[in-house]
Amino acid sequence: MTQLTKELMDAVTEAYAGSLFVRSLLENQFAIENADKLKLEHIESITDRIMVMETEKYQVLLYIQSRGSASVSQLVSDLKLTEFTVMMHILALQNEGWLELRDQDKMIYGIKSIITKNKEKLELDLISPWNLRSVYDPIQIIVDSHLCCLCGACKAVCPVEAITIAGDKPIIDEEKCIHCGLCNYHCPRTLMPLNILKTHVSGPQESFFQDLDVQPIGPYRILKSAQTANDEIKAVCQDGGMVTTFLQYLLEKSEIHGAVVAKRQPNSWDTNAVIVSNIDELLEASGTKYAVSPNLVAFNEASQFGFRKLAFVGTPCQVQAMRKYQVYSNIFEDVWGSIEYVIGIFCMETxxxxxxxxxxxxxxxxxxxxxxxxxxxxxxxxxxxxxxxxxxxxxxxxxxxARHACHYCVDLTNELADISCGSIGSGPGWSTVVVRSEQGEMLYNNALKEKYFKVKDIPADKPFGTPLIEKLAKGKRKRNFKGLKKILDESPPYYYNSLNQILKVEEQ
Ligand SMILES: Cc1cc2nc3c(=O)[nH]c(=O)nc-3n(C[C@H](O)[C@H](O)[C@H](O)COP(=O)(O)OP(=O)(O)OC[C@H]3O[C@@H](n4cnc5c(N)ncnc54)[C@H](O)[C@@H]3O)c2cc1C
Ligand code: SF4
Ligand code: SF4
Ligand code: SF4
Incomplete structure (x- = not known):
């Protein structure tokens, strides 16, 4: 047996025995079926998907453990994984508290020295991580720390419907919770490796490490002012009507069957997420609602309707949750896998x-x-x-x-969307449109060719146009990163998990 095969087999064994997700889902099949959200075949396919992800992750961990440290290029060549996949797992393992960066230039990672130092005290067996599994507790800590941006991802993924949203907070029903940790794993306020996700959307970035000063409005291919050509949209939209226009084009060309949007409740400005599938419904949902809307919750509805191709509209935090799901999980591929386009809106606060x-x-x-x-x-x-x-x-x-969580948010211009739309940088009745991905570029060019909207340049001179967008985006990043750092220094719930908590106690 080659060493690689043995390492792969070890990783499979560790994933089965060590993964809390897998164990919890297998042990609680009865409760999950009873909750009537997922069918048995869904539970099996979810467990299979998690196994694939966890096996890869354990391969990376075991490789580094057996050598003490390893570079990303070593891992890529020996484990036959892409650099993207290796980095994705390394960042998750770092977040879980297993790894630390030893040399940024050479991209070398090692087992966290505190684990090595406290091996006996922590009763850890470093040959195998069996004794200490990465444990993701439910998202209560995120809610209690006022970091919850109310994206709705936790409610959407909870297999036993233990989460409800009351006011602007998710509430966990402890009686129902099976402690699978899926809510914490998918929450955009736990692990959020922005540059990995940017690579997924916009192609390779200069570095996997985030530099707050670089690209203040994120990567993009096209930056223009645009205005819808449709008078019905003009009458109800917020700015240039570009969000609604892109969705109109996609629906009319049958490129999507529906779109997740935020809609006002009757006679109110309270907002909830809905799936619209025709132009009338789309028009009803246009315009900005400043009340927070947990848009990802709509995926529960999507599974009932059985839509095949969807677009998703959301604020930057909702889009972060969406992209994190796509890269780090994809467990509900039947439904969430149907997201073909992500249209983001700029957001300073809700x-x-x-x-x-x-x-x-x-x-x-x-x-x-x-x-x-x-x-x-x-x-x-x-x-x-x-x-x-x-x-x-x-x-x-x-x-x-404004919601407390918005003071810890570093994305103004929706850097992970296929196309982002906002008002900053354009005059009244026009939208600023930022096209980021190949998919977004195709949509923009096709809809423009068919005259769904008109465009003009954004002024590049100060103090308006591009410099203003960059200034405000940079300002939000800097200001809120400072607040975030403070909260992390005081207590680190942002990157919270049980291993980190244990190590923190040991460090004192
Ligand atoms: C809370 C919030 C804060 C914003 N802050 C800024 C800002 O600081 N600077 C800036 O330039 N732009 C901001 N915007 C974006 C701006 O208000 C417009 O939404 C954007 O310019 C698109 O205009 P449009 O005419 O193309 O949109 P429309 O064609 O009218 O479509 C708007 C779309 O936004 C969706 N939507 C509305 N409210 C919400 C919500 N609460 N959550 C999720 N989706 C929603 C609707 O479902 C609809 O699909 C903000 C938007 C929101 C929702
Ligand atoms: S940020 Fe989203 S996933 Fe995290 S706790 Fe809040 S609603 Fe749930
Ligand atoms: S609340 Fe979270 S930990 Fe509890 S069952 Fe739901 S997803 Fe799992
Ligand atoms: S500022 Fe906007 S994107 Fe950021 S957390 Fe608040 S609602 Fe979400």
Whole structure:
């Protein structure tokens, strides 16, 4: 038997015995079936997919353990994995607390020295990780630390429907929870390796390591101002109507069967995620709602409808969750695998619905039922009544009402979308459109060729246009990364898992 084959077999064994996901799903099949969300064949296919991912990850871990340290190029050539796959697993293992970066230039990783030092104290057997499995606890810690951006991913993946969303918080029903850790694993506020995900969307990046000063608006191929050519869309959209126009094109050309969007609830500005499948429904969902919407929850609905090809619209945090799922899991391939296009919207902050009502009624003296549009523009929050009269307030007066999690968010321009749309950088009635992926470029060019929209250049001169977008994006990154670092230094729930917690206690 060659060494490689033995290492692969060891990895399979470790994945079966060591993976909490696999064990929990296998041990709780009865509870999962009873929850009536997944059928037996789904549970089997989910377990199989997790096994493939976990086996690769354990291959990487065992290889490094047996040698003490290893470079990425060694792992690539000996394990016959791509550099992307190796880096993806290394970052997950680093997040779980197993690995540390020894040499960034040579990309060498080793077993974390604290593990080696405290081997006996921690009762770890470094030949095999059997004694200490990476444990992902439910997402309660993320919620308690006010880091939850309410993307809805945890609720969408929970196999026993133990998570409900109440107000702007996910709540875990401890009676139902089987502690599989899938919610934590998929949460965009645990591991979030942005450059790996950017590589997945936009092709190879200069480095797998994130440099906050580089590419303030992320990688892109096209940056333009654009405006819909459709009068119905113009009448209801937020800016240039480009989000709705891209979806209209995709639906009309049968490139998708439906799209996940955020829709207002009747007579209210409260928002929920829905799947629309025709132009009328699409028009109803256009326009910006500043109340947070857990858009990923719509995937539960998608499985019932059996859509084959979908587009997804979301804020940067929702798109991060979407991309993390695509790269790190893909366990619900039947449904989530149907996402063909991701259209992102720019986002500086969102609010709980309670605070949206407060801004409208208490700050802008407009009953929420009389509001026809809300907008953030040129440093002000505007509330328009049914006669289109506007009341505005400087944004800094309502920033304290924004969701706490938004103060730890480093993406303004939706850097992981196929195409991102925002208002900054373009004049009234126009959208700033950032095309990032090959898929996005095809959609943009085809829809433009068929005159679904018109375009013009974004001014490159200061203080408007591109420099303004870059300045605001950079400002958000810097400001919020500082806040994030502070919270990490005080207690590290952002990269929380049980191994890290144990090691932290040992370190003191
Ligand atoms: C909370 C929030 C904050 C924003 N902040 C900024 C900002 O600081 N700077 C900036 O340039 N642009 C910001 N935008 C984007 C901007 O308001 C427009 O959505 C964007 O320019 C697209 O305009 P459009 O005319 O193409 O969109 P439309 O064609 O009108 O379509 C808007 C789409 O956004 C979706 N949507 C609406 N509300 C939400 C929500 N809460 N969550 C998820 N999806 C939603 C709708 O489903 C619809 O598909 C923000 C958007 C949101 C939702
Ligand atoms: S950020 Fe998303 S996945 Fe994480 S706890 Fe909040 S809703 Fe759940
Ligand atoms: S709440 Fe999280 S840990 Fe509990 S069963 Fe659901 S996904 Fe698993
Ligand atoms: S600011 Fe960030 S965390 Fe807050 S809603 Fe927007 S993308 Fe999500």
């Amino acid at each position: 609010f709980s619905y309670e605070n949206v009502v407060k801004i409208s009624e208490e700050v802008c003296n407009t009953p929420i039922t009389n509001v026809s549009k809300m907008d953030i523009n040129k440093g002000k929050f505007f509330v328009y009544d049914l006669e289109k009269n506007a009341v505005d307030v400087p944004i800094k007066e309502v920033t304290s009402l």
